[in-house]
């Protein structure tokens with residue numbers, strides 16, 4: 143601050159900006175008024191303003207993580223109708239939302255036909271992870287493979303892998319809607335190997351694991367990928383009906 147004489151209020155505003163205490167800057171007047179009206183004492187006042195800044199920072203971090211995760215839709219466990227999908231073990235799905243799988247670097251594979259709620263569940267677990275300040279990235283398998291090819295052509299594949307290694311939870315949606323050549327298969331293999339026991343993956347697929355050779359160039363390649371993927375993994379099969387056509391069959 144230059145030598146011009148500032149009022150106390152001007153100094154407070156300047157210092158809070160300079161020290162990047164954004165939430166405190168927006169709220170300190172309210173906190174001062176609250177402290178005076180309730181006569182809460184110096185220590186409680188200090189406690190309150192620290193909480194304001196800390197909570198504000200947390201919320202901003204969560205917002206940033208949510209944007210960076212690139213979810214296609216906002217879906218939560220609260221909006222999931224377990225009565226419709228009776229085959230799903232509610233306790234198991236709720237437990238996965240507690241994120242201990244993430245701390246243990248385990249994976250989740252959600253398997254089932256279209257419309258049974260695989261992407262919904264993967265997204266809602268991902269959103270929970272964001273709320274717990276984890277870095278998440280949601281991508282379709284096709285987009286991921288395309289991105290890896292682009293980076294490889296630029297000679298930057300290592301750079302992409304490095305940035306992906308910083309993601310705590312990578313959600314690969316719709317693994318099964320693609321057929322990989324040798325080069326793309328090798329990139330997927332590298333990715334899975336890199337994350338093995340280090341970071342978690344959620345994969346959704348319409349293909350039972352026994353049919354993954356349809357994605358890869360050989361049974362051997364599929365086995366090499368599945369071997370690492372499934373070692374520490376929660377495999378959730380949802381054999382039910384599509385929610386998208388719920389009630390519609392009756393009308394047909």
Ligand code: ADP
Nearest residue numbers: 221222223226227256257258259260261262385
């Ligand atoms: P999948 O990924 O298995 O093809 P989605 O998760 O995309 O299916 O589900 C299709 C649509 O139906 C989404 O809008 C999703 O939110 C909704 N949906 C699926 N299952 C349920 C359910 N049991 N309760 C509420 N909504 C559901």
Ligand code: MG
Nearest residue numbers: 260261316346
């Ligand atoms: Mg889906």
